[in-house]
Amino acid sequence: MSPAIAKTSETEILAAARQLVRQNGVDGLSMRDVAEAVGIRAPSLYKRFDDREALLRAVRAQVQEEFEAVLVKAAEGHPPAQALTKIAHAYRAFARGKPRMYRILHRPELAPRGGDAPSVTRNVVSSLVGESHAAQAADCICAFLHGFVTLELDGSFTRADSKSPDEAFAFSVYVVLQGLVNSADAPSGAGRATQVV
Amino acid sequence: MSPAIAKTSETEILAAARQLVRQNGVDGLSMRDVAEAVGIRAPSLYKRFDDREALLRAVRAQVQEEFEAVLVKAAEGHPPAQALTKIAHAYRAFARGKPRMYRILHRPELAPRGGDAPSVTRNVVSSLVGESHAAQAADCICAFLHGFVTLELDGSFTRADSKSPDEAFAFSVYVVLQGLVNSADAPSGAGRATQVV
DNA sequence: ACCTGAACACCGTTCAAGT
DNA sequence: ACCTGAACACCGTTCAAGT
Numbered sequence: 001m002s003p004a005i006a007k008t009s010e011t012e013i014l015a016a017a018r019q020l021v022r023q024n025g026v027d028g029l030s031m032r033d034v035a036e037a038v039g040i041r042a043p044s045l046y047k048r049f050d051d052r053e054a055l056l057r058a059v060r061a062q063v064q065e066e067f068e069a070v071l072v073k074a075a076e077g078h079p080p081a082q083a084l085t086k087i088a089h090a091y092r093a094f095a096r097g098k099p100r101m102y103r104i105l106h107r108p109e110l111a112p113r114g115g116d117a118p119s120v121t122r123n124v125v126s127s128l129v130g131e132s133h134a135a136q137a138a139d140c141i142c143a144f145l146h147g148f149v150t151l152e153l154d155g156s157f158t159r160a161d162s163k164s165p166d167e168a169f170a171f172s173v174y175v176v177l178q179g180l181v182n183s184a185d186a187p188s189g190a191g192r193a194t195q196v197v
Numbered sequence: 198m199s200p201a202i203a204k205t206s207e208t209e210i211l212a213a214a215r216q217l218v219r220q221n222g223v224d225g226l227s228m229r230d231v232a233e234a235v236g237i238r239a240p241s242l243y244k245r246f247d248d249r250e251a252l253l254r255a256v257r258a259q260v261q262e263e264f265e266a267v268l269v270k271a272a273e274g275h276p277p278a279q280a281l282t283k284i285a286h287a288y289r290a291f292a293r294g295k296p297r298m299y300r301i302l303h304r305p306e307l308a309p310r311g312g313d314a315p316s317v318t319r320n321v322v323s324s325l326v327g328e329s330h331a332a333q334a335a336d337c338i339c340a341f342l343h344g345f346v347t348l349e350l351d352g353s354f355t356r357a358d359s360k361s362p363d364e365a366f367a368f369s370v371y372v373v374l375q376g377l378v379n380s381a382d383a384p385s386g387a388g389r390a391t392q393v394v
Numbered sequence: 395a396c397c398t399g400a401a402c403a404c405c406g407t408t409c410a411a412g413t
Numbered sequence: 414a415c416c417t418g419a420a421c422a423c424c425g426t427t428c429a430a431g432t
Contacts, residue, residue, distance in 0.1 A: 004415035004416050006416090007416075030406085040415095040417090044415070133368070140345075143345035147339070147345070148336070150347070151339060151343060154308065155305065163332070171380070174376075175334070175380045176337070178376040178379050182375050182376070183375050201395060203395080229423095229425090249426090397431085397432085399430090401429105404426105412415105
């Protein structure tokens, strides 16, 4: 009738994996550890998830949603330029607060199959620089934000000569926004960039 | 007299590891593969390198030197602003040409123990925006460059709506440089960024 | 002094066997 | 239907034994 009662659930496994990723990072997560955390043996995990990658993909999707929600909330009720600044600082705060969670978002092998959903940033940027440069401007901002927090998390900034990282970030955000507003009417194209100054 | 003649050398092992990293990436490199490539068994590698990390660290150091050289060469003989544009495009070309080599440069666990040597970018930036903002401006540019090429290598840009990645890059480089030049006299500090526009 | 096979403690994953 | 132990093919690394 009811042979071998279920000891756990997909949801519980996902939560356990999530916590382990947060503690030990993606590379530090083993199927045996996840299994132990939910009170079963590793082979049983394969009844709920195809393989380790599928499990990590599910974790990543969950983290992605939370991250997007944080950014949306940060932007709420502000005009475009200010919203972008708020987004920038919320972005960095998330990465610094949950570095291993931020990193799982950027593991190429775990990228969502259909590409990412349209982001807040994209929309806010659009209303700032106009639709013609929206995609490129969004790429520019995403690149800067991702680069900055990654280098900061990695400890790659030489802090011997620079002031506090907070000031460097605020300065950089100002620079990029300033550049975007001023370049809103610039013709896009490779030739233009080499003629600066 | 001469028991157990050496079949290989530190240099040869390093070269083999380098090639394997270029082909399969850091995570794809196994000690047994390296050993086979130089005609010995895995345990013998430990006579030349302390462990896998030490070997990868040596590879990283070599790649780092090459990368720096490429950037220096790109900047040679150009005035600051143009030099920065040249550096930017050389940076991206390197990352696209040898993605696995670029990625090994940014593995935190392989970072040089004493921090990185002073970079070309830092010097060029200094002569563009002045010494007072040099460190922050260099951080800004490094962040943008690293972020852009990483997102591009990862396929994270939605290319459905944007034009070619080349144009997005040229546009972004223009934006950041424009922002830097305009912000050269801006007071640094967190408060300022929120007052943009 | 350098190289080797055997071994250890880990992985992810499969599978036949249990209930 | 779900769980299990045993097993397989991999890891990095150690070590006693060979020359």
